[in-house]
Amino acid sequence: MIKVAIAGFRGKMGSSATNMVLEDARFQLVALLSYKKDITNLNQLSQYQGENVPVFSSKEELVETVKPDIWIDFTSPDIIFDTLSFLIEHDIHPVVGTTGLSKEELSDLQKRASDKQLGGLIAPNFSVGAILMMRFAKEAANYFPDVEIIELHHDQKLDAPSGTALRTAEEIATVRESKKQGHPDEVELLPGARGADVDGIKIHSVRLPGLIAHQQVQFGAKGEGLILRHDSYDRSSFMAGVALGCVKVMNEQELIYGLEYLL
Amino acid sequence: MIKVAIAGFRGKMGSSATNMVLEDARFQLVALLSYKKDITNLNQLSQYQGENVPVFSSKEELVETVKPDIWIDFTSPDIIFDTLSFLIEHDIHPVVGTTGLSKEELSDLQKRASDKQLGGLIAPNFSVGAILMMRFAKEAANYFPDVEIIELHHDQKLDAPSGTALRTAEEIATVRESKKQGHPDEVELLPGARGADVDGIKIHSVRLPGLIAHQQVQFGAKGEGLILRHDSYDRSSFMAGVALGCVKVMNEQELIYGLEYLL
Amino acid sequence: MIKVAIAGFRGKMGSSATNMVLEDARFQLVALLSYKKDITNLNQLSQYQGENVPVFSSKEELVETVKPDIWIDFTSPDIIFDTLSFLIEHDIHPVVGTTGLSKEELSDLQKRASDKQLGGLIAPNFSVGAILMMRFAKEAANYFPDVEIIELHHDQKLDAPSGTALRTAEEIATVRESKKQGHPDEVELLPGARGADVDGIKIHSVRLPGLIAHQQVQFGAKGEGLILRHDSYDRSSFMAGVALGCVKVMNEQELIYGLEYLL
Amino acid sequence: MIKVAIAGFRGKMGSSATNMVLEDARFQLVALLSYKKDITNLNQLSQYQGENVPVFSSKEELVETVKPDIWIDFTSPDIIFDTLSFLIEHDIHPVVGTTGLSKEELSDLQKRASDKQLGGLIAPNFSVGAILMMRFAKEAANYFPDVEIIELHHDQKLDAPSGTALRTAEEIATVRESKKQGHPDEVELLPGARGADVDGIKIHSVRLPGLIAHQQVQFGAKGEGLILRHDSYDRSSFMAGVALGCVKVMNEQELIYGLEYLL
Known part of the structure; x- marks a missing residue:
């Protein structure tokens, strides 16, 4: 033990x-x-x-x-x-x-x-699910450059977009060529309809009571779609990441920054 | 016949x-x-x-x-x-x-x-599914005043939000007291993150290749959520509404504007 | 007060x-x-x-x-x-x-x-959202007879399908003509793939850790789909129904069985 | 060229x-x-x-x-x-x-x-999206052993589960220890509710008119969920895989079986 x-x-x-x-x-x-x-x-x-x-x-x-x-x-x-x-x-x-x-x-x-x-670990985010979602999103963006992010949180959250959504967009931006999502001539009849823009990737922030913390990365291509979704229901979900970190650092020889490097 | x-x-x-x-x-x-x-x-x-x-x-x-x-x-x-x-x-x-x-x-x-x-019918929209979604949205808003709309279309669509999303928001606005969705102090770190605003109801427009025409009306309340979603895959879906109109007008005595009044 | x-x-x-x-x-x-x-x-x-x-x-x-x-x-x-x-x-x-x-x-x-x-109320179910989902499902089934139910719960739940899924199917069965969902010649390569059967309506029960209580009623018709989804995250969601009951019974003249009759 | x-x-x-x-x-x-x-x-x-x-x-x-x-x-x-x-x-x-x-x-x-x-390619499946979904599912199963598959197709499909669902389950089974999904004492009140079983992984097959070809791989863990979903709307979606194959085989030195080895 x-x-x-x-x-x-x-x-x-x-x-x-x-x-x-x-x-x-x-x-x-x-x-x-x-x-x-x-x-x-x-x-x-x-x-x-x-x-x-x-x-x-x-x-x-x-x-x-x-x-x-x-x-x-x-x-x-x-x-x-x-x-x-x-x-x-x-x-x-x-x-x-x-x-x-x-x-x-x-x-x-x-x-x-x-x-x-x-061996050691410093991790700003212990959610294994969120890290996998970001990793998969980055990999998928190599093949599906058209992508938008919908993040949904409880209505007590003060900032929009969420930090995870911003990080996801930044990660995707490292592998796809910069492009603006949607038709070049599209018109926003009401400002904000098309969401926030991070290097052409659109982010939409939904805030509703009852929701906890959810994110959907949605890719589209001719005739198909690919959706990666992470739902975080409570803090206990982070503990799988903490446990994983504890087991893994026993066999590491350096101080690692980011749980993703142990997955 | x-x-x-x-x-x-x-x-x-x-x-x-x-x-x-x-x-x-x-x-x-x-x-x-x-x-x-x-x-x-x-x-x-x-x-x-x-x-x-x-x-x-x-x-x-x-x-x-x-x-x-x-x-x-x-x-x-x-x-x-x-x-x-x-x-x-x-x-x-x-x-x-x-x-x-x-x-x-x-x-x-x-x-x-x-x-x-x-009996006769003039209908700007023959989609039975879209009409039911709007009807249910309006009814649900009586009990769940917190609501946001996500509409998703192919990336050749030029306008955002979609006409159906705007109508849905307007219908909802007739039954709920005007309120702004989200925390009163929320901050948009990037403009547009929180979507377009119709009487406090937020609308988010996603545009991706592969998508056809989809709308999700999402309600939230303490500890729960209710989602109404309509997916329109092709024009054949309107024909159920046309057929229904044809059968129903035979027994009507007036010229009705809007398929919803025959459902 | x-x-x-x-x-x-x-x-x-x-x-x-x-x-x-x-x-x-x-x-x-x-x-x-x-x-x-x-x-x-x-x-x-x-x-x-x-x-x-x-x-x-x-x-x-x-x-x-x-x-x-x-x-x-x-x-x-x-x-x-x-x-x-x-x-x-x-x-x-x-x-x-x-x-x-x-x-x-x-x-x-x-x-x-x-x-x-x-006035009084006896209610086996105080979830306003679940009751609306069932009501909308019943109404939609008048126009969309093809429907399947997916219910998703935490993996500590012992029974499948859930009581709510069964009640939803029974309600739908009162308005649609009895029909078996899917192609008449379909073959289950593995038993259970096509779910449980209530008057031809298929019910699929998903059990996973992390999930709480969720139900999706999914309708399909030529070229379109309609989805009604209720997510129940915690017991607090029932209290809106209790509060509603308390307010409404003050003006009723009978002992009502079922919250749906007060909505 | x-x-x-x-x-x-x-x-x-x-x-x-x-x-x-x-x-x-x-x-x-x-x-x-x-x-x-x-x-x-x-x-x-x-x-x-x-x-x-x-x-x-x-x-x-x-x-x-x-x-x-x-x-x-x-x-x-x-x-x-x-x-x-x-x-x-x-x-x-x-x-x-x-x-x-x-x-x-x-x-x-x-x-x-x-x-x-x-260099050459023989591929039973040219859908890049489906292949990514299966690859991500396999990777995620290393961290989230609890998983069920929901596949949804048009109601003209004769077999259930779909070939893609079976392959996905088989791929997942290679990386997770065999386990039966759900509570050990769970009771199917109606046969089929808990779906088909592939090495303990449950598969649910939904068949509805309007649907095309969709698959959702749903993982659950304490306090969280991860969903991978692929939607196939028409045959044109396979052409990205064919094009990718054509470009890649020019620089290969062997006859590869399976598009996944070129991604």
Whole structure:
């Protein structure tokens, strides 16, 4: 069993990760880090009464006491560089969802990890399904240059288009020649009908109550269509990606940025 | 059997109607009208070799020779008023897809048809499926005020949004209180992402090769969604509406505008 | 404001209803019934600390103390007949999701409610979206007799097809002439490919993790298709139906069975 | 320009290929083969009046007169082995949609083509979209072992499931461990509800008028779903695959079986 510690285990992603590690037979949850200092064992929380896992308030103390193989981190951007430096120094494989490193910091950490041949993962997105959708979209665009993206989210979302839709369009734009979707003489009778434009790829953002997070990449060609759709119903879907990352980094020799490079 | 004549039978809609009438056992094709004067019988055309149906070049001659019950018309706007006047005068039920009448002309014709208790139909849209989609959308909007429309067409279409999408939004707007879809503070990072706006209802127009004519009306509410989708694959789909119109007008006493009033 | 009491408020549906009544400005939550006798006020439960609502352990005491307009009931089948008798006697409008009445009991209660001109609702299904889907499906089947149903649920569901799919097929069967879907000579190379059969209507049951509760009623005709789809993401979706029931029964004069008769 | 000859140009696939080659600027249509002997030039057919392309009734005469680079073949199984032998001998790249070779014949032809380092293609399926869908399905199944297939076709189709659905399931079965989809205790209240079974993968076959040829591969995992859908609207969609094959075989050194190996 792989020994796992989790930092930031009381946030949304961290608590999902805690549940995942407890339930997955490949992992043993050996320690938790919380700077709150209000508890010293997970079983002091009502929802985890049967779970005997020590909670530390210092990473040094945690590592001295129990040496984890993997360190899952969903803490905050301001401490992540220090944490990663510390983990590399102590030969602990990081699996990190916290973002906010500068390019220089990332490249510095990657060099140090490679020197020690230590596998690790920093991932802004742990959704295996979303990553596959983007990968397939990029591959399909080699053969089907005509494509539009429809992304659908709950109506509490403030930004449109979604980050995933923008990334998908940017990925597609790297493999297809730039072209504007639709007839060259088309007329928008009402502004916005034809959606947002990223290098000629149209993006349409639907916002409705009840929806969660969905994206459809729709390709068209003479006489046929190809649709790639990802539906994200809840945060638990990210945990397959976290688990995959934990297993894979054990056999890697570098600090990888992006879950897609482990799929 | 209902005796049917067809004017404009060499156009796209007219030739589809001709095939429909020939195949539908409820109808007998008794005459055709063509101002071209190049043939006098349908069997002179290679694709209709077995069909013995006289072709006339004057509506008066047609009606004197064979008295049809129904007159299907897919000719041009400039002659449709005269044709309808003539049909009402001769007690022939019109089923007309040609548009272009002024309000005054329409109301004049409707009065005359009512005086003679003659059933007839003028329909800008013969798609039963599209009409049901609009009807259901309007009914659903009473319970689900949050709605967006996605319409998808081939990339040779010049206008966006489609006429059907606009009509659907206008119909919905008659039953829901005006509201803007999405979060009040939402930000369009790229213009057009949130689509066109008709009374707060968002319309998204997708244009791709391969597609034909499709529309999805998508409702959302707390914890659920309702989707109404119509796919139109080819012109033959309109013929069910034409056939329905032909059967129904036999028992009507007025000149109806819009197939929806016969469904 | 309509004064509402809730019985069975600690079950899944009952607690959803409690939250709905607390949040909806049209309603005032005046009392709760719980036979557990462990609390006397809702604010004794940690998640409802700010809510001062008395909890009774006897329906008689509840009604003597606070006279509610509406009684929402999600208790158990064995007491529902007594409860409904009691409510009718005391002129309180019932809105009941508990099922299990015999035909005789139902008809007895309906007679008594009509005698007193008391509006009430017993509903086995509070999903407005599902009811609209079934209604639209039935209407569409008048014009599109060719139809198949695809229902998709999480893979913990034990029965297939779903109850909603069966009811939808039965409703459709009342308006279309019986016909077997597909080509008369079709051959199932593998048994089950063509789905289950209800009066010739095919039902396909998909079971996958991640899915919640979804149904697609798919009609086809020459050159076109019409799809009605309902997605149910969580129990909160039923509360729109409960709220609608509460408002509507105030103006009814009988005990209605089925939310569809209030839509 | 690549010089192309077409055999079987009067069948459905062959005439689509003829139109494609005439329209695609990368190709020059230099000759056609027809055993009918009724015409000697394509311009003798009314729909090709402007096209001056010789029509031969013997492959030997064709090759002696005009030496094509590529030979597209949509003829019949009984002559395809001879044709391929002849093409390899004369260093003409075959792009063949005709099936029916035995394993021995295929392997014999492949050896001879490799000896001469002649690129060629035999493809039972020229749909790029369908091939991508199958490829993506296979890749996704590595991460999402829970999957069901819904294939939807017009109601004139006699067999269910479709060949493409069966092949997709077989491909998926090569990468996922065998497992039965759904809850182990699930009960089919009506036989067939849960579809056909291929190594535990469920296949559902929908047959409706209006539909053409569609397939949806639906994956589910905790909290998410991934859908791959291919819609085939008409035969013209295969021509992108034929064109791709023609371009690619020019740079190949062997006789490839299956368009997927050129994508």
